[in-house]
Amino acid sequence: KQEVTQIPAALSVPEGENLVLNCSFTDSAIYNLQWFRQDPGKGLTSLLLIQSSQREQTSGRLNASLDKSSGRSTLYIAASQPGDSATYLCAVMENTDKLIFGTGTRLQVFP
């Protein structure tokens, strides 16, 4: 059974720092991996989707990498801002349409 783990569970950094969020999954037979952002009491906003054949995706200050064989993905956030404060979730999709989510990393960026 696929398990998705994210570390750290929480992170507090000063504005301007570059940071890395980690996601690991136990079964490498995935179709894709997605990173989401969740603001308190709100829905999920898709940030990046990496297909299983891809190694990375970039959007603005965000870069996500995927190493399928080792069951790992990282989300790199450059020059963090207070507006980046949120919970970041990674989710994998196997041979169905369902997403399997990790527990998330709660990020706080302080001025």
Next chain:
Amino acid sequence: EPEVTQTPSHQVTQMGQEVILRCVPISNHLYFYWYRQILGQKVEFLVSFYNNEISEKSEIFDDQFSVERPDGSNFTLKIRSTKLEDSAMYFCASSVTGGGTDTQYFGPGTRLTVL
């Protein structure tokens, strides 16, 4: 930009009552999903729906749950007899295609509180 909408934003009900959560997926999307998130826990898949049929459902999605697309725009989740443990945030999502080639777009959620 098109988005998934959900109503109500918060629903409070008594244990044993029926509730219907409503979603309007993005208009050209063909695949629809419900997920839930119990406070402090992971987001969990409930059901996927395509071509007026359930494609897949989790073990959470038992006989108390049902989904329907009653018209061309709405997608609903019904819980027939709510339990305390059904209290959670329920998210609707939609995608253009299935099979992992497309992003799932999530709505803002409905917070269900069962008393």
